[in-house]
Amino acid sequence: MAFSNISIKLVRTIPAGSPTLKDFKVEAVDTPSESSLKPNEVLIRSLYFSCDPYFRGRLSGTKDSYVTSFIPGNPLEGRGIGIVEASTSPKFSKGDMITSAAFKWENYFISSDAQLTNIPSNTGISPGNHLGVLGxxxxxxxxxxxxxxxxxxxxxxxxxxxxxxxxxxxxxxxxxxxxxxxxxxxxxxxxxxxxxxxxxxxxxxxxxxxxxxxxxxxxxxxxxxxxxxxxxxxxxxxxxxxxxxxxxxxxxxxxxxxxxxxxxxxxxxxxxxxxxxxxxxxxxxxDYFAKPVYKDFIDEVSARFKKGDIQYKLDEVVGIENAPQALLDLFEGKNFGKRVVKVGGVI
Ligand SMILES: NC(=O)c1ccc[n+]([C@@H]2O[C@H](COP(=O)([O-])OP(=O)(O)OC[C@H]3O[C@@H](n4cnc5c(N)ncnc54)[C@H](OP(=O)(O)O)[C@@H]3O)[C@@H](O)[C@H]2O)c1
Structure with missing residues (x-):
């Protein structure tokens, strides 16, 4: 059975001023197949995308930044959570839940295994909250x-x-x-x-x-x-x-x-x-994920969250087609809590 695949692409760079919906294209694209995987690659089904204010810098086209700009015609990408659908990597198997800072804003995409991290199934934290309370x-x-x-x-x-x-x-x-x-x-x-x-x-x-x-x-x-x-x-x-x-x-x-x-x-x-x-x-x-402070954070916040000492408000927008608006809302204060897109809508 063929799966539908939607891609959220940037239309133009926006050096200054407010981006609008017209600056994004919601486009049907081919779904990558298992047979197109090269060695050490993973086919991912997206569950959640993280909407973050730093995307604004990536829309600007600047080359003078700590992170690369999005390229018009290409999909947006950022942090996300997904499920492995197929893998040629010894590190990941079908059904694994994974996260990455380079999730393409597509229902399905192929990634090199080097960019991925496994999320163990026993964390007691919901998938969306891996972008939220532990994100x-x-x-x-x-x-x-x-x-x-x-x-x-x-x-x-x-x-x-x-x-x-x-x-x-x-x-x-x-x-x-x-x-x-x-x-x-x-x-x-x-x-x-x-x-x-x-x-x-x-x-x-x-x-x-x-x-x-x-x-x-x-x-x-x-x-x-x-x-x-x-x-x-x-x-x-x-x-x-x-x-x-x-x-x-x-x-x-x-x-x-x-x-x-x-x-x-x-x-x-x-x-x-x-x-x-x-x-x-x-x-x-x-700059801090590889430093000891990351473990300090995970230990303290996951323990406190599970005990109920810390709460965390996620703000979910459902549907990949709504991702551009979900992002733009951040710059008008229309989010309430950590804005994520629950990708959904996949046949
Ligand atoms: N340094 C880093 O590594 C790093 C990492 C993550 C985030 N950040 C930065 O941290 C800040 C918060 O990010 P977040 O992910 O937590 O976003 P967020 O607070 O969940 O969402 C953005 C919020 O900013 C406020 N806002 C929007 N436009 C504004 C304006 N013109 N004037 C004043 N407030 C405005 C709104 O809240 P109100 O409705 O309350 O105004 C909006 O809800 C951002 O500046 C982001 O770039 C930095």
Whole structure:
């Protein structure tokens, strides 16, 4: 029986401004067959794709990045979870569940075995949550908060995009370490969710009025750690509220990803980095998977999640054909939790 195969392809590169659905093509393509496998290759059926803000950089066509740009006419690719349908690799057998950072956005595709990792069947974690609670964004939270900023009990942290894939984990890891946690989120529902995770103060940055006053009221003594997911005005406000020897996890700046030279936000309070002796940690999580901190993260978070000490909100969009919109939603705050695409729709 022939299987249908849909491919999500990029139409054009988008150096600046907001991408739209027209920039993606949802195309029927041939399904690769077992007989076309070369040695050490695996035919994969996709179960979940991870939608991540770093895709925005890969849409831009830039060559000056830590990750390659998508090529117009080619499928998008990113982190995913799938099932091995056929294999010529001694490392993988039919039926294995695997993950990779180079999942093509197609129902079926062929991958070299070098890019794949087995997911044992006894982890007690759902397939989607291997992209969520144990996935790349959660690890990003751990690296920034624990490994780089070295969060200490009694300190005050401000977390932006606090309900998102990274933010919700930062909030919970910080609470379990005894910090006072202030969260910022973009809707009242998200604010309630972040409060339910244990944050001490949470505000809706879109409706709170003056951001500087809001942060000063929430942290009258200032901020020890700012976990920055958004850049822009909130970063500027955080800079003006940093305490001596404060740390900033420069994790992401999503508010600027679609900016043009005309709309880009210009930071005014960088001088506080000098006068308050602040350390800013810019980092990319892929540099840390091979380091001991990855095992620390897996051990702590999987144990806490199974015990119910940590929760994790996945935001599933069903259907590969909806993947472009699922991605675009991230840049308008329309996701609520870690956005994944449940591929589905396969005959
Ligand atoms: N350094 C690394 O290795 C690494 C790894 C993973 C992620 N990141 C970065 O971490 C950040 C969060 O990623 P995530 O996967 O956790 O995404 P996410 O928070 O699950 O989703 C993105 C969220 O960003 C907020 N947002 C979107 N546009 C915004 C704007 N113009 N201004 C302010 N907030 C806006 C929205 O939340 P609200 O509704 O609350 O505004 C949206 O829901 C991103 O900047 C991402 O690039 C970095």
């Amino acid at each position: 790349m964004p959660s690890f990003t939270a751990y690296v920034g908060l624990v490994h780089l900023c070295k969060a200490q009990a009694g300190e005050t942290i401000l977390v932006s995009a606090a309900s998102g894939a990274v933010g919700q984990m930062v909030v919970q890891l910080a609470k379990t370490r005894g910090l006072r946690v202030i969260g910022a989120a973009g809707s009242d529902d998200k604010v309630e969710f972040v409060k339910s995770l244990g944050a001490d103060v949470v505000f809706n940055y879109k409706t709170c009025g003056n951001l500087g006053d809001t942060v000063k009221k929430a942290a009258p003594q200032g901020i020890d750690i700012y976990f920055d997911n958004v850049g822009g005005e909130l970063l500027d406000v955080a800079l003006s509220s940093m305490r001596f020897f404060g740390r900033i996890a420069a994790c992401g700046m999503i508010s600027q990803y679609n900016a043009t030279p005309e709309t880009a936000y210009h930071i005014k309070n960088l001088g506080n980095v000098v006068t308050k002796k602040v350390t800013i940690y810019g980092y990319i999580v892929s």
